[in-house]
Amino acid sequence: MQETFALRGNVIYTPECGRLELHPHSFLVCEEGKVAGVFPALPERWQEIPVEDFGDRLILPGLVDLHVHASQYTYRGLGMDMELLDWLEQNAFPEESRFADLAYARRAYEIFVGELVKSATTRACIFATLHRPATLVLMELLEKAGLPCYVGKVNMDRNSPDTLRETTEQSLAETRLWLEQSKDFAKVRPMLTPRFVPSCTDELMNGLGQLQREFGTAMQSHLSENLSEIQWVSQLCPNTRFYGEAYAQAGLFGGDCPTVMAHCVWSGAEERALMKQNGVFIAHCPQSNMNVSSGIAPIKSYLAEGQRVGLGSDVAGGAHLSIFRAMTDAIQCSKLRWRLVDQQTPALTLPEAFYMATKGGGAFFGKVGSFEPGYELDAIVMDDSALPTTRDCTLAERLERVVYLSDGQPCAKYAAGIRLF
């Protein structure tokens, strides 16, 4: 039931990277789930539609999380002193193995979806585990919550513990079955999710490529996250010149189907050229890149060269689901990168981070993440009155304070034209 209505408040969005649109006390009109426009006064033709007046609060596009592991939510903020491979073996793999138990999976996913609903995130690209039934439970919960996310059943047929590995045949057959079963969902969509190159044989990767061509499915994975991983991939795939080519050889590196790669901390010139050519999205996950000691991705340069970049929480490599936090982490990391690595490339700005968190990542979902006419209405309402100050702040300053200081929880939230709370 997508109605026509208007939201009233201080409307802020960013139609292009680096530029804020600021509309004090304006009307954001939603017509059948889509933005009709932002107006200082309600135009004549919409005089009769319901108006929700949010007073002096801020109305922003819903935030987009391009990379999050739902099954890792229950151990976010744990084992952060470990290095990546120890952390995977001691934390991630044993925990993910438990999702074979559907009751356990439901309990864990209910926690995750409950927190995601409360957050400022309206869209996400989500890793589940390799378990098809548990993945369907997660999709049901998201569907019921009204969050139009992509979800991936993970594929893993090598370099994984016995409790978390499929045979190649199983992996492909389960994926096909899951893609068929996923057709029942109206809002939640499946996406192919080979965990990363070390977890997937060439045969599996090629099979997933065929499934993608058959079903037209979106795809997500990890790319060039840390140096030892990259070296490992070059050993596993001796006929590749760079990490991303291992996906490309299976036909799984962008092109017709939306494709997002998490991290890209150490992507070289060839990889970057192919990402740009194929329209591959980059999910920048700065907190995770700190927590697992990966480094700092050259995001300012990616934006300058025209890459498609959004932000990811990467829970539980990142400890926080908040994409506001990801925005400030991205800015702070870019400042350290300027200071310690490359003084030719300036730091990211708040408007740039806000763009990545909204329209930048939102583009993965279509016309999402902006309040330009024709965009799906994803909106969050932020109340900054609990952040006391003696200063009179401009709208741009209030946005900055909300990003840096708020607890990240909106007081109202809309996804695809539907109010969630």
Add this chain to the structure above:
Amino acid sequence: MQETFALRGNVIYTPECGRLELHPHSFLVCEEGKVAGVFPALPERWQEIPVEDFGDRLILPGLVDLHVHASQYTYRGLGMDMELLDWLEQNAFPEESRFADLAYARRAYEIFVGELVKSATTRACIFATLHRPATLVLMELLEKAGLPCYVGKVNMDRNSPDTLRETTEQSLAETRLWLEQSKDFAKVRPMLTPRFVPSCTDELMNGLGQLQREFGTAMQSHLSENLSEIQWVSQLCPNTRFYGEAYAQAGLFGGDCPTVMAHCVWSGAEERALMKQNGVFIAHCPQSNMNVSSGIAPIKSYLAEGQRVGLGSDVAGGAHLSIFRAMTDAIQCSKLRWRLVDQQTPALTLPEAFYMATKGGGAFFGKVGSFEPGYELDAIVMDDSALPTTRDCTLAERLERVVYLSDGQPCAKYAAGIRLF
């Protein structure tokens, strides 16, 4: 009114850097404001004392903030895209100038103290502004709130706007008067606060050195925060070999009086040797060092060479008052430092960050920041039940989750043996 009582709960503290003491469901006994011990059962001699039972919650030492600007609290999270000198000129200096108006100062300091009370911080070294009356208002508010902090009236007699500069004579006379007036406070103590070398003439610095010898006052300032600042200091003080020597030449670099220097991001071998020799405390402020693009201080090395290190929020260079956040920022920055600067020096661990946040910084205040017998009882009670997980966590894991994930607000708080809430 310091009573004898016990707190019951899961007691965690760190008597030495890198080692956690974990006491599940134990009694923390406080005798006349001081820790008497931690016991699995209440010893015979204390059978009659009141016991506050916090059930399954965590009882930790109060956190210590070794560097925070109270007058900057109202503009935290603002102007973060500016570089340091622009930010000082456009944000800090105009705002601090307003503290000449005592009514404005009271309003701003009420907000700051209100938030500090709610936080996990029990002790802090606080910059006010150069205004003596406003500084006394801040001290009154802290005294009334029961927070045993150090507060500094700032000294500035050069390189500052007209609205925020004293003559040398004024600065010294006002400081003397303020030190006399500060004797009325029971808990809050004054500390000398030359803003930083560029703001203080040699004459002022020498005068403050004389005041320190006369009054035996503690002292705080900034040191080696960023490279252009260091270069400026070397021009201003041509007879120094390193930044810290400008303080040392005035007799203001440790020794008999507790001295804390914020940042020390770029301290060289000679400066470090003198800090160690004189017992100068280092206030590590990782979030501020990111926000104003300073760099990453080599804290792991400082700890290894026996420096005295605590954490600072450095609001408003840092946007967050939470010292839990400073702990995770410190760990994350140290991981990036390992990756990008020095792979010989491993990252900080959670127990090390917890030590800096408690006993490391607490040592500035005497026997503070631990639950060893004889320590002043500063304690916070953290309720982690609002951080849902499907996992059974150990006490050490619960500590890590509270540090990474909680909103930083305890459900009960004690400072120097007195319950604040």
